[in-house]
Amino acid sequence: MPESLIHARGLTKKFGDFVAVNGIDFDVHKGESFGLLGPNGAGKSTAMRMIGATSSRDAGVLTILGKDPDKHGPQIRAHLGVVPQQDNLDMQLSVSENLYIYGRYFGLPRAFVKGKIEELLTFAQLEEKRDAKVEALSGGMKRRLTIARALVSEPEILMLDEPTTGLDPQARHILWDRLFRLKEQGVTLLITTHFMDEAEQLCDRLIVMDKGSIMAEGSPASLIKDYSSKEVLEVRFGSDRNQELAEKLRTLCERIEELPDRILMYTEDGEALLGQIYASGMHPKTSLVRRSSLEDVFLRLTGRTLIE
Amino acid sequence: MAVAIAEARIGKWGERYYSGRVLQLLERGLIAFRSSTWMIVFSGFFEPVLYLLSFGYGIGKLLPTIDVGGETVKYAVFIAPALLATSAMNGAIYDSTMNVFFKLNHDRIYHGMLATSMGPLDVALGEISWALIRGLSYACAFMAVVAPLGLIPSMWGYLAIPAAVLIAFGFASIGMALTSYMKSFQQLEIINMFLLPMFLFSGSFYPLSVFPEWLQFTVNLFPLTHAINLVRGLCLGHINVALAGHAMYFVIMIICGLFFTTRRLNALFMK
Known part of the structure; x- marks a missing residue:
């Protein structure tokens, strides 16, 4: 010790x-x-x-x-x-x-x-x-x-x-x-x-x-x-449509977080998930696959982002 | 090494508040003085000399002598001790108010100091000692100007120098205590609003006996009145028990000032 x-x-x-x-x-x-x-x-x-x-x-x-x-x-x-x-x-x-x-x-x-x-x-x-x-x-x-x-x-x-x-x-x-x-x-x-x-x-x-x-x-x-997945897929559909599509995205991914400007999807394979999204007829305006970070841990623990 | 130095004080008086670092704070004062504050110090010396020239010469022409304590003295002899007392006050107040306020609220220098192994009493004593050194140097410089002019009739007058230090100590400790409670720069003006009338009415330029009784009584509550009476008594050689009373007034000021300053710094930084 x-x-x-x-x-x-x-x-x-x-x-x-x-x-x-x-x-x-x-x-x-x-x-x-x-x-x-x-x-x-x-x-x-x-x-x-x-x-x-x-x-x-x-x-x-x-x-x-x-x-x-x-x-x-x-x-x-x-x-x-x-x-x-x-x-x-x-x-x-x-x-x-x-x-x-x-x-x-x-x-x-x-x-x-x-x-x-x-x-x-x-x-x-x-x-x-x-x-x-x-x-x-x-x-x-x-x-x-x-x-x-x-x-x-x-x-x-x-x-x-x-x-x-x-x-x-x-x-x-x-x-x-x-x-x-x-x-x-x-x-x-x-x-x-x-x-x-x-x-x-x-x-x-x-x-x-x-x-x-x-x-x-x-x-x-x-x-x-412990508190996040390996990768995070960030998708943006435009602020008016994010909420509307969130329900549909939930069927593709176990855990998603809706932020005001984007949706975070927690997954082991971001690219594969993005493929599935396109396959189900949804076309995000922008998308980004990245590694999980402590920001995601904080979001998971508190439901809020670190810098507000 | 820093740890061994700090641990050497364990069990000594006031170990939680005081680490015996007054000299280090004076060292800081000296370094800062060398590079930036000497102009202010310089003007503090000239102010009483200018007053003495202007009033001593000008009014001295109209009013050659004045009666004080049963003795008739030249007008310049009458005002010189008052100017000495006032300059001790002004120097001490500047150091302990404006200067302290900036270090406390603007530059946050005390925050840095108190993150070291120093304590709040070190800071209070260090700042006040700096004010005392200034009070002492003003008093010596002023004496060096007025004594050769024959304006200090008594040998007791030399004691006006330690008296000026006592006066500076009193004003500095009260000034620092008040400043530590002030929230904005504007509030400092309250202190200045009090200083000028005190200077004008505390018997600097004429005896208090010209006032009606109620005003004499009020003016006698002011610290500067006691400062002037103390220094004037010494310079004129009018030694009596009242002088001890005036000195006592400042001893009480010092104790109260140090107590509230340390308590307040502790509350501000050790909360």
């Missing part, structure tokens, strides 16, 4: 009458990349803040490296590198000064932090920007700097809350590449995301959350295997 770095049982957080996190259980093991996947408002960020020892729990057990965050906040935070959803870089300082002072906030000696800056600038591909003010950086650069900043204290656990939200595709891929490298170095990653492709790319294991509860847990591949 691998070492459990984060251990949660019945973890609960309420804001007034609203239950943001409703008694969740999970363990994060050393060296793994663990994801919290769910739509906005699922309770992911609240769970992250409790783990980050910046929010107290209302019920349940939570230990991070064996310590209780209610009692040992500063000691737990010393183990963590935190990349928040909203960048909070120090706008008055330059890129390298941001790294420097953040290391100092952990109480680290000047010489140690100065040595670390070079390494982190290289890692974040920001060597050329070392003296630039943070404001002048692009969104992707700011994110990379925030990640580099979180690494200045050499944390055992790196926590990333929606790391690529708001970034363009190229910036996302650069960021994913950097996170892969960290994973290879043995850093434990804890990631929240509402992007299923991100969860599939980065997470060894994940929990799917909705409305404060865990809907399913497992590796991306096992979740897809």
